[in-house]
Amino acid sequence: METPQSFFRAGELVAVLTAQPLDRLLDYKAPEGGVFLGAFVEVPLGPRKVIGVVWGKGQGGYDPAKIRPIYRAIDVPPMVEEMMSFLTRVGEYTLTPLSMMLRLATRAPGLTDPPHMRRVLGLGRGEPNRMTPAREKVFAVLEDHDGLRFTLSELSSMAGVTSSVVKGLVKQGVVQEFETPSDMPYPFLDAQMAGKTLTGEQQRVAQALRLKLRSREYCTLLLKGVTGSGKTEVYLEAVAECLAQGRQALVLLPEIALTVEFLDRVEKRFGARPAEWHSGVTMTERRRCWRMVGAGKAQLVVGARSALYLPFQQLGLVVVDEEHDNSYKQEEGVLYNARDMAVLRASICGASVILASATPSLESWANADAGKYQRFDLAQRFGAAELPEMQAIDLREDGLEQGRWISSTLAGEVQKRLERGEQSLLFLNRRGYAPLTICRACGHQVGCDHCDARMVEHRFQKRLVCHQCGETKPLPEACPSCEVEGKMAAVGPGVERMAEEAEARFPDARIAVLSSDMSMTARALKERINAIARGEADIIIGTQLVAKGHNFPLLTCVGVIDADLGLQGGDLRAAEKTFQLIRQVAGRAGRSDKKGVAYVQTHQPDHPVIKAILSGEEEAFWKAEAQQRRMAGVPPYGRMAGIVVSGPDLSVVFDVAGYMARNAAGLHAIGAEIFGPAPAPIARVRGRHRVRILVKAAKGVAIQGALARWRGNLKLPTNVRVSIDIDPQSFF
Ligand code: ADP
Numbered sequence: 204m205e206t207p208q209s210f211f212r213a214g215e216l217v218a219v220l221t222a223q224p225l226d227r228l229l230d231y232k233a234p235e236g237g238v239f240l241g242a243f244v245e246v247p248l249g250p251r252k253v254i255g256v257v258w259g260k261g262q263g264g265y266d267p268a269k270i271r272p273i274y275r276a277i278d279v280p281p282m283v284e285e286m287m288s289f290l291t292r293v294g295e296y297t298l299t300p301l302s303m304m305l306r307l308a309t310r311a312p313g314l315t316d317p318p319h320m321r322r323v324l325g326l327g328r329g330e331p332n333r334m335t336p337a338r339e340k341v342f343a344v345l346e347d348h349d350g351l352r353f354t355l356s357e358l359s360s361m362a363g364v365t366s367s368v369v370k371g372l373v374k375q376g377v378v379q380e381f382e383t384p385s386d387m388p389y390p391f392l393d394a395q396m397a398g399k400t401l402t403g404e405q406q407r408v409a410q411a412l413r414l415k416l417r418s419r420e421y422c423t424l425l426l427k428g429v430t431g432s433g434k435t436e437v438y439l440e441a442v443a444e445c446l447a448q449g450r451q452a453l454v455l456l457p458e459i460a461l462t463v464e465f466l467d468r469v470e471k472r473f474g475a476r477p478a479e480w481h482s483g484v485t486m487t488e489r490r491r492c493w494r495m496v497g498a499g500k501a502q503l504v505v506g507a508r509s510a511l512y513l514p515f516q517q518l519g520l521v522v523v524d525e526e527h528d529n530s531y532k533q534e535e536g537v538l539y540n541a542r543d544m545a546v547l548r549a550s551i552c553g554a555s556v557i558l559a560s561a562t563p564s565l566e567s568w569a570n571a572d573a574g575k576y577q578r579f580d581l582a583q584r585f586g587a588a589e590l591p592e593m594q595a596i597d598l599r600e601d602g603l604e605q606g607r608w609i610s611s612t613l614a615g616e617v618q619k620r621l622e623r624g625e626q627s628l629l630f631l632n633r634r635g636y637a638p639l640t641i642c643r644a645c646g647h648q649v650g651c652d653h654c655d656a657r658m659v660e661h662r663f664q665k666r667l668v669c670h671q672c673g674e675t676k677p678l679p680e681a682c683p684s685c686e687v688e689g690k691m692a693a694v695g696p697g698v699e700r701m702a703e704e705a706e707a708r709f710p711d712a713r714i715a716v717l718s719s720d721m722s723m724t725a726r727a728l729k730e731r732i733n734a735i736a737r738g739e740a741d742i743i744i745g746t747q748l749v750a751k752g753h754n755f756p757l758l759t760c761v762g763v764i765d766a767d768l769g770l771q772g773g774d775l776r777a778a779e780k781t782f783q784l785i786r787q788v789a790g791r792a793g794r795s796d797k798k799g800v801a802y803v804q805t806h807q808p809d810h811p812v813i814k815a816i817l818s819g820e821e822e823a824f825w826k827a828e829a830q831q832r833r834m835a836g837v838p839p840y841g842r843m844a845g846i847v848v849s850g851p852d853l854s855v856v857f858d859v860a861g862y863m864a865r866n867a868a869g870l871h872a873i874g875a876e877i878f879g880p881a882p883a884p885i886a887r888v889r890g891r892h893r894v895r896i897l898v899k900a901a902k903g904v905a906i907q908g909a910l911a912r913w914r915g916n917l918k919l920p921t922n923v924r925v926s927i928d929i930d931p932q933s934f935f
């Protein structure tokens with residue numbers, strides 16, 4: 204085989220991949236001075252200049268006189284070949300054109316700009332007029348990091364003082380301002396610093412992870428530990444090993460609010476804060492992160508799923524924390540699962556993956572069971588903390604009043620906590636006030652004008668909100684259908700309505716609602732969570748936001764308002780998701796020395812999933828669930844793809860989908876089964892009708908090729924779109 208050429212001399216023909224939707228590479232001439240394979244370049248395209256990457260040798264076949272030269276090479280290190288093959292493989296797996304993959308990999312603003320300047324702070328001259336403990340902390344940080352400079356926020360956070368303390372010192376010139384390119388390297392993370400003293404069990408697992416990293420071979424490790432067992436402490440040991448090797452590490456978290464706490468822990472463990480990559484990060488910081496990762500000068504990145512596409516030079520470790528979390532699946536644009544793509548990326552570059560969770564996905568559980576992943580368990584909570592006891596409250600016996608959702612048993616338990624000065628959490632995975640607004644006169648339900656979804660009342664905003672498209676409208680006085688006034692009624696509970704009920708029942712309690720639709724920055728949300736953790740609320744009412752990794756030391760009582768909620772609906776993962784969510788929520792209780800109890804309100808205490816939740820027999824649950832999926836031939840024991848055909852005209856959409864289902868010989872040839880077309884569970888979103896086809900195949904079958912040909916053969920009417928979701932998570 205020909206070895207790929209890695210440098211092209213001036214004038215040589217090269218193929219360039221751009222982020223333009225062209226579905227092919229474009230030929231250019233290498234510029235003056237030549238270019239490397241993988242180089243980021245600017246090329247002329249029509250009248251514009253666009254960013255591209257030198258992807259290989261030119262294909263030729265065009266009039267050489269008409270081929271234009273690359274405009275210039277951008278001053279960043281070339282894309283490494285591992286990254287090129289990662290993008291290619293993700294594109295092939297998810298049936299995404301390479302141009303779109305490149306867009307994911309270049310989502311940093313101002314890539315072609317020269318460096319911006321920014322202000323940083325370092326030691327100045329002289330003594331402050333007055334020394335205070337806070338000022339001493341600032342000097343201690345500057346002296347500890349001899350000669351290093353920091354931004355205002357870095358310096359004040361590392362010193363643990365407010366920014367006004369630092370500004371006061373700047374005014375006196377004892378801390379000095381310097382101008383520096385804004386793409387500053389990140390402060391050094393010291394992998395040799397000692398971490399917390401680990402328990403025997405933690406130590407054994409940490410040592411095993413370190414050994415795996417030392418082999419420098421690809422492996423995926425499932426770190427299963429009950430909530431509060433110290434998973435984070437343990438995987439930080441693996442991060443330390445990776446950094447000590449001089450390789451880069453990436454930690455993925457499912458939710459931005461969790462990054463704030465994590466950054467603090469990294470700072471305590473390694474002496475400085477790592478790079479951050481998620482939607483809450485400023486443009487300047489995104490640019491800095493992208494550039495520094497590419498220059499090999501960011502040792503550790505903490506981020507959301509898209510951080511996988513950063514230009515790491517020598518990636519040694521990817522941690523996927525709370526690996527079971529749904530938010531790792533990207534549901535718009537490129538449809539990929541960051542957990543699975545992390546494994547792919549690591550396997551290409553010889554890195555390790557750690558999948559951490561208290562309630563692993565069935566996929567990961569099965570991969571460990573089959574020996575593909577190695578599993579490590581942390582069975583004990585750290586310190587005196589014990590796992591909460593689980594108790595069912597049978598709602599069939601505990602007759603609830605109309606319009607009430609807190610049973611008298613649960614209310615009694617909350618009351619006891621109030622008297623003892625402990626916290627209770629009421630969990631209901633429904634945002635807003637009420638899921639349904641109905642006219643008591645004619646039965647009309649208020650729906651969204653653009654979606655096949657009911658509008659949800661949000662009383663704090665005094666509006667009805669569509670959770671599909673975000674459209675809002677005021678609560679109508681009169682029924683939009685029969686025009687009778689004063690008969691519109693809220694039906695069913697959301698967290699806001701739970702808060703109302705709790706206020707009525709416990710008038711003296713301080714009540715806090717935590718829900719993901721609160722428009723807050725990550726930092727503000729984390730501050731609110733911290734305040735609650737310190738005891739600034741007696742009763743917390745929350746959606747699944749509270750299930751994810753936050754610590755509430757005073758919390759000893761968890762009430763699951765409606766355990767049956769997630770079991771309805773046809774999702775193949777309904778049992779798994781319900782199991783994970785309720786176990787995670789219950790895990791919030793009793794995280795310090797006080798014992799916790801979780802009360803699970805249910806109409807079906809004998810349902811196998813509810814029984815498994817209550818008994819805590821996890822392995823039995825996984826085995827039973829695995830058995831069912833194996834019999835049905837569904838993931839992880841079969842392959843699935845969800846095809847959604849959408850467009851403004853329902854009959855056209857149905858015609859296209861019907862045609863596709865009837866003309867699928869290529870799929871039948873590989874043994875795939877086709878279900879549908881049928882209206883998607885949410886049959887209209889933003890004015891587009893949605894019709895869905897499900898394709899199911901045996902596990903070993905590579906369905907992508909057949910799917911691509913199937914779609915490729917279609918001539919779609921304008922305005923009709925076909926999206927293909929490999930390994931669909933949600934079935935909407
Ligand atoms: P998990 O990620 O499994 O939920 P964490 O790593 O967050 O657990 O640990 C739970 C709490 O216990 C944290 O506050 C953590 O700092 C503390 N902790 C865990 N292990 C230790 C240890 N060996 N020494 C001191 N504190 C620990």
Ligand code: ZN
Pocket residue numbers: 651652653654656669670671672673674889
């Ligand atoms: Zn809508």
